[in-house]
Amino acid sequence: GQQLNQSPQSMFIQEGEDVSMNCTSSSIFNTWLWYKQDPGEGPVLLIALYKAGELTSNGRLTAQFGITRKDSFLNISASIPSDVGIYFCAPNTGNQFYFGTGTSLTVIP
Amino acid sequence: DTAVSQTPKYLVTQMGNDKSIKCEQNLGHDTMYWYKQDSKKFLKIMFSYNNKELIINETVPNRFSPKSPDKAHLNLHINSLELGDSAVYFCASSQGTSGIRGEQYFGPGTRLTVT
Numbered sequence: 001g002q003q004l005n006q007s008p009q010s011m012f013i014q015e016g017e018d019v020s021m022n023c024t025s026s027s028i029f030n031t032w033l034w035y036k037q038d039p040g041e042g043p044v045l046l047i048a049l050y051k052a053g054e055l056t057s058n059g060r061l062t063a064q065f066g067i068t069r070k071d072s073f074l075n076i077s078a079s080i081p082s083d084v085g086i087y088f089c090a091p092n093t094g095n096q097f098y099f100g101t102g103t104s105l106t107v108i109p
Numbered sequence: 110d111t112a113v114s115q116t117p118k119y120l121v122t123q124m125g126n127d128k129s130i131k132c133e134q135n136l137g138h139d140t141m142y143w144y145k146q147d148s149k150k151f152l153k154i155m156f157s158y159n160n161k162e163l164i165i166n167e168t169v170p171n172r173f174s175p176k177s178p179d180k181a182h183l184n185l186h187i188n189s190l191e192l193g194d195s196a197v198y199f200c201a202s203s204q205g206t207s208g209i210r211g212e213q214y215f216g217p218g219t220r221l222t223v224t
Contacts, residue, residue, distance in 0.1 A: 031211060042113075042199050042215030043152070050208060086150055090213075095164055095206050097142075097213075099152035 006089055006100030013079055014108050021103040022073040023089035032065050032072035033090040037102075043088060047074070079107050112136050113216040115200050121222045122190055129186045130219045132200030140164075141183035142201040142213065143175060152199070158183055159206060187221075195223045 003026040013019060023032070031050055035043035047058050049065035049072060056063055062075045072089055084107050089100040113134045122128050134141060142165075143155040156175045157165035163175070172188045187194060197218045204210040 031208060033212065035215075037150075040218075042201070042218050044215070045212055048209065048212055088152065092207070092211055095157070097154050097157070097165070097211075099144075099154075102150050102152075104150075 004089075004091070004098050004100055006103060008103055009101065010104040010106070012106045012108065015079060015081060017079055019076040019079055019083070019105060020073060021087060022071060023091070023100045024071040025091060025098075026070070028069040028093070029091035030069070030093045031091060032063070033092070034061075034063050034072070034074045035088045035090055035099075037086045037088065039085070043090075046087075076105075079105075081107050081109055083107050113200055113202055113214050115198075115216040115219050117219060118217065119220050119222075121224065123224055124190055124192060126190050127186070127188045128190060128221070129184055130198055130200075130221070131182070131184045132216060133182050134200075134202040134214070134216075135181065136202055136214060138202040138204050138214075139180055140203045140206055141177065141180070142203075143183065143185050144199040144201060144215075146197045146199060146218070148196070156183075156185075157206070164206070190221075190223045192223050195221055197221070 006023045034047045037043045047063040052069045053067045054065040060077045086102045140159045142157045158177045161177045177183045200216040201213040203213045
């Protein structure tokens with residue numbers, strides 16, 4: 001079956017540091033999405049990637065769709081306290097939807 | 110206006126009971142989903158409906174039955190609740206199922222606790 005690995009599982013960083021997380025899969029996907037979940041709320045879409053090799057930014061966030069279509073990374077620059085939360089990659093192909101296991105980010109002021 | 114809403118926000122019930130969770134979206138989307146998030150925060154899709162028709166039905170006990178009276182609503186009914194059903198259930202919607210139309214908008218979640 002399809003295997004989706006997201007790492008790291010958790011991160012504890014100082015405010016102002018940069019963050020990097022990634023997802024790798026055993027299958028090829030057409031779309032890679034990145035979501036953030038704040039405590040007690042539903043996931044919110046941060047960045048969407050639709051083409052292999054695509055690099056997209058949204059403010060301090062940058063994500064890339066791997067050239068093999070089997071992986072993606074998300075970077076956060078100059079982290080701030082409100083970046084705290086759980087980040088999920090969510091690749092899909094047609095009607096097949098998956099969520100990564102999540103990266104829990106803690107930012108220490 | 111809330112884009113995707115769920116009721117109730119919290120649901121505490123005893124084993125063996127039957128309960129329903131309601132979901133409504135006012136985004137005009139054609140596709141709606143139910144996800145289960147366990148205590149380790151793993152998110153797993155359960156069902157997906159497109160224009161009131163079931164398109165995804167993952168391996169879920171048949172005690173779980175989704176119902177879509179119209180494309181703006183997708184309710185989840187659970188029979189004979191078990192302890193292992195305790196989790197947060199999220200409803201989501203999207204315009205379609207692929208590409209930019211597959212971008213999903215999530216509700217606030219329903220925390221179900223079975224005692």
